[in-house]
Amino acid sequence: MKKVIxxxxxxxxxxxxxxxxxxxxxxxxxxxxxxxxxxNAKDVLxxxxxxxxxxxxxxxxxxxxxxxxxxxxxxxxxxxAPILDRASNQAVKKTLTIPKxxxxxxxxxxxxFSSVLxxxxxxxxxxx
Numbered sequence: 001m002k003k004v005i006x007x008x009x010x011x012x013x014x015x016x017x018x019x020x021x022x023x024x025x026x027x028x029x030x031x032x033x034x035x036x037x038x039x040n041a042k043d044v045l046x047x048x049x050x051x052x053x054x055x056x057x058x059x060x061x062x063x064x065x066x067x068x069x070x071x072x073x074x075x076x077x078x079x080x081a082p083i084l085d086r087a088s089n090q091a092v093k094k095t096l097t098i099p100k101x102x103x104x105x106x107x108x109x110x111x112x113f114s115s116v117l118x119x120x121x122x123x124x125x126x127x128x
Contacts, residue, residue, distance in 0.1 A: 003077045004049070006062045008041045010034060011071035021076075023060045024048055042076050046083060053087030 010019045017037035021027040021044075029044040031037030052059055066073050094117070106113065121127075 003079050004059065004062070005064075005075050005077045006045060007064060007066040008038070008045075008074050008076045009066065009068045009071050010037050010041070010074060011068070018071075019044075021045060021048070022066055023062055038074060038076070041074075042078065045076055046078055049078060049080070049083050050086055053084055 006021050006023055008019050008021050010017055012018075012034075015032070017031045017034050019029050019031070019037040019041035021041070027044055027048040029037070029040040031040045049059060051057075064075075096117075106116075
């Protein structure tokens with residue numbers, strides 16, 4: 001799966017850095033530093049692309065000729081595979097092995113194995 005790259009214009013005003021993606025109507029964020037603005041910009045771009053994918057909206061073509069009059073242009077890349085997977089929320093079957101005693105205890109308490117595994121994996125991966 002490929003990556004997409006979009007230009008992001010970062011401006012500074014009163015010690016706040018504002019990041020905006022001109023190729024999108026409402027894709028912007030800010031940060032207390034230039035670096036934080038870039039990190040937040042990547043997050044907001046991923047979120048915007050996820051919404052587009054869920055709604056079946058085509059991603060806009062990136063305009064790589066953006067010139068920032070009052071700021072700097074940085075190029076933010078995003079790997080599409082996790083975004084498209086989140087958008088489709090497609091389930092996959094996994095086979096795993098756990099100790100019998102743990103299985104028996106969990107079944108006795110009607111534990112939803114899929115839910116527990118998803119929650120644990122998200123926590124392990126830092127996904128919320």
